[in-house]
Each structure stands twice: as structure tokens, then as C-alpha cells.
Amino acid sequence: MGGASRNEKKRRQAEANRRLAAAGISVPPKRNRTPLIVVAVVVVVAVVAGVAVLLNRNGSSADVAPTYTATASGAVITAGNGPATIDTYEDFLCPQCERFEQRYGNEITTALNNGQVTVRFHTIAILDPSTTPPGYSTRAANAALCAVPAGIYPAYREKLFAEQPAEGSAGLTNDQLIQFGTELGATGDFAACVNGATNAAAVTAETEASAANPALQTNGQFGTPTVAVGGAKIDLNNTNWLKDAIAAGR
Amino acid sequence: MLDVVGTVARLGLAAVWLTSGVLKAIDPDQTYIAVRAYDVLPPIGVEVVAGILPWFEIALGVLLLVGVGIRTVGVLSVLLLLGFVAGVSQAWARGLLIDCGCFGGGGAVAPGQTAYVQELLRDTGFIVLAAWLVARPRTLLSLDSRLENTGRT
Numbered sequence: 001m002g003g004a005s006r007n008e009k010k011r012r013q014a015e016a017n018r019r020l021a022a023a024g025i026s027v028p029p030k031r032n033r034t035p036l037i038v039v040a041v042v043v044v045v046a047v048v049a050g051v052a053v054l055l056n057r058n059g060s061s062a063d064v065a066p067t068y069t070a071t072a073s074g075a076v077i078t079a080g081n082g083p084a085t086i087d088t089y090e091d092f093l094c095p096q097c098e099r100f101e102q103r104y105g106n107e108i109t110t111a112l113n114n115g116q117v118t119v120r121f122h123t124i125a126i127l128d129p130s131t132t133p134p135g136y137s138t139r140a141a142n143a144a145l146c147a148v149p150a151g152i153y154p155a156y157r158e159k160l161f162a163e164q165p166a167e168g169s170a171g172l173t174n175d176q177l178i179q180f181g182t183e184l185g186a187t188g189d190f191a192a193c194v195n196g197a198t199n200a201a202a203v204t205a206e207t208e209a210s211a212a213n214p215a216l217q218t219n220g221q222f223g224t225p226t227v228a229v230g231g232a233k234i235d236l237n238n239t240n241w242l243k244d245a246i247a248a249g250r
Numbered sequence: 251m252l253d254v255v256g257t258v259a260r261l262g263l264a265a266v267w268l269t270s271g272v273l274k275a276i277d278p279d280q281t282y283i284a285v286r287a288y289d290v291l292p293p294i295g296v297e298v299v300a301g302i303l304p305w306f307e308i309a310l311g312v313l314l315l316v317g318v319g320i321r322t323v324g325v326l327s328v329l330l331l332l333g334f335v336a337g338v339s340q341a342w343a344r345g346l347l348i349d350c351g352c353f354g355g356g357g358a359v360a361p362g363q364t365a366y367v368q369e370l371l372r373d374t375g376f377i378v379l380a381a382w383l384v385a386r387p388r389t390l391l392s393l394d395s396r397l398e399n400t401g402r403t
Contacts, residue, residue: 034397035319043326046309047302054301057278095286095357099279130358166289167358168347 066154068112075206077121080112084249089226092140093127101161136171141203143177146193150186256389259379264314271307273354284356287348317392324383342366
């Protein structure tokens with residue numbers, strides 16, 4: 001539509017309104033749609049921003065398959081043999097630990113697969129009181145340690161976070177914990193290890209030792225997840241902590 | 251006088267949305283944990299809600315601050331707040347022990363540490379502010395009033 005015909009239309013509309021007004025008929029002014037459009041635009045921009053941040057943070061969500069091996073000593077599982085040494089302290093009921101795994105799991109697995117890091121996974125149970133009945137943290141930690149001799153630790157650990165129960169719930173049953181192992185191809189008597197709480201004492205000892213270690217505390221408090229590089233606790237607000245650790249270990 | 255009341259309601263609600271939105275946006279992991287704790291949505295739904303909600307709140311806050319489309323934003327605010335009330339109510343009714351995470355934070359809390367009554371009263375107060383703007387969107391110093399004045403006749 002050209003400008004000329006638009007002006008013509010406007011002129012005729014104005015004339016019509018004048019005639020109506022002269023006849024004592026008032027036409028309600030057309031609603032101004034500008035505010036509505038502004039609202040719609042701003043809301044759409046906000047939603048797009050949210051989705052963009054979400055996609056950016058999750059990065060490549062394709063799972064990296066672990067090819068490293070793991071050995072257990074007490075409640076500490078040592079994976080890989082790279083030069084940078086990383087200690088992680090995690091509780092399988094802790095939601096922040098699930099977020100940590102979601103955010104850095106692939107990056108850590110890649111670094112392990114590439115032989116850049118050695119990771120000592122400290123299997124901690126500080127949230128036993130947060131299930132009803134209490135004790136899921138220890139049962140899950142025990143099952144994760146059972147998964148090491150069963151040859152499925154890396155996948156089993158990921159599974160425990162992927163299926164993490166809510167705090168305040170009953171947690172997963174031992175049967176469910178065993179079922180995961182069976183699905184992942186556990187060898188040996190995985191079920192007996194889970195039901196027998198074979199590693200529970202080691203988990204308790206490791207939890208107490210870690211909680212009492214001043215190097216792992218912030219303001220006198222130990223929590224999970226805690227990550228230490230070369231024995232020193234790091235600030236997880238630094239999203240480049242792993243890259244920095246690899247660079248420092250080189 | 252009523253315009254002054256409306257202006258206070260508008261700027262007050264703007265401050266609420268901007269504060270709650272920014273606090274949620276700067277700690278996405280905590281926001282995810284807070285949304286997850288309501289135990290309503292599947293993981294992917296939690297991701298989407300936790301990802302979008304902070305920015306939606308900030309958008310409502312900015313729109314109220316400049317005062318554009320006040321009635322529409324008022325309606326959106328009422329709807330969002332009713333959603334929050336529903337979320338907190340179902341958590342309370344089901345006996346979940348959570349913090350609403352309304353202004354950052356959130357997630358599970360110890361027994362006796364819940365504050366459902368306070369959270370619901372606070373949301374009700376915010377709904378009153380938003381409802382005022384729906385019923386009577388005229389306020390001082392708003393972009394809406396300028397758009398009206400320069401509107402084509």
C-alpha cells in the first residue's frame with residue numbers, strides 16, 4: 001500500500017468521523033495497541049533470553065561415555081591417572097551435587113578419558129537424616145562403592161544422580177539400587193554387597209574425616225559438593241576451575 | 251490521590267519482580283533446586299521453568315517500572331502469583347518441607363523450618379497490588395499516560 005492511498009484512507013476516515021460527530025454520534029477512539037505490543041515484545045525477549053542462557057549452560061548435552069578405570073580404597077574411588085589431582089566430595093542425595101554433575105560431568109569425564117586428570121571421588125553421606133526413613137545417603141554411597149568391583153562404577157555413579165530422589169522422600173529402595181546395577185551389567189554378587197551394607201562403615205569413616213578436615217571447610221562448615229584441586233578447596237563460582245586445574249597440572 | 255496509590259502499587263510490584271527475578275537469575279543452579287523441590291514437574295520441565303522464570307519476572311518488573319501496558323502486566327502478575335500460591339499450597343498440603351525460593355534460595359528445609367503461612371500471606375499482598383493495577387491502571391509517571399496523550403485520534 002502506497003503512502004498516497006494510506007493518506008487518502010485516513011482523510012476519508014476523518015471525514016466520516018466528522019460527519020458522525022456532527023450527527024451527534026460519538027465513535028470511541030480506536031484502542032491504542034502500542035502498550036500491548038511493547039509488553040508482548042519484552043516478554044518474548046525475556047523468554048528467549050532464558051532459553052538462550054539455559055542452552056548455553058547445558059552446552060553439548062550429548063553424554064560422554066567414560067573409558068577410564070576406577071579403583072576403590074575405603075570410600076574413596078580413584079579414577080584416571082592424569083597429572084592434575086582433583087578431589088570431589090559428594091552425597092548422592094544432595095541436589096547441589098546433582099547440579100554439579102549435570103554441569104561438569106561431561107567435562108570431567110572427557111578430562112579423565114584424555115588422561116589429563118586424576119579424580120578421587122570421596123563418597124560422602126551427610127544427608128542421612130534427610131530421608132524418611134533416614135539413611136538413603138549411606139545406602140546409595142555403599143551401592144556406588146559396590147559398583148567399583150562390579151566394573152560399572154562410572155555409569156552407576158551417573159545413574160544415581162540421574163535418578164536422584166527428592167530430599168524428604170524415602171529415597172530409592174535397595175531393590176531399585178540393585179536393579180540399576182543389573183541394568184548396567186554388574187558382575188559378581190552386587191546384590192549381596194548392596195543389601196549387606198558392605199561399605200557403610202567406610203562411608204561413615206570417610207564422612208567424619210572429611211567433615212573434620214579444616215582444608216575442606218568454609219566458615220567452619222563442610223558441605224557437598226566440595227571440590228579440591230591439589231588438596232586446596234576451590235571456589236565453584238569459578239566456572240573455569242577444571243580448565244584452570246588442567247592447565248596448572250600440565 | 252488514587253493515582254498516587256496506584257503509582258506506589260506499580261513501583262512496589264516492580265521492585266518485587268526485579269528483586270526476585272535478579273536473585274533467581276544470578277544463581278540458576280539454586281533456582282533449579284528450588285523449582286525441583288516443589289516436586290510437580292519432570293526434570294525437563296524443571297529446567298525450562300527454572301530457566302525462563304527469572305527472566306519473565308525481570309521483564310514484568312521492567313514493564314512496571316516504565317509503566318507500559320500496566321493493566322496487561324497486572325493481569326500477568328496476578329496469574330503468575332496465583333501459580334506461586336498453587337505451588338506453595340500443594341507443597342504444604344502434601345507435607346513437603348521446602349522453602350518457596352521466592353527471592354532466591356529454596357529447596358528442602360528441616361522440619362519446623364517451613365514458612366508456608368508467611369509465604370502465602372506475602373503472595374496475597376502482592377496479588378492485591380497487582381489486582382489494583384488491573385482494576386485501575388492509571389498511575390503517575392507512566393509511559394502509558396504519555397502514549398495516551400500522543401495517541402492518534
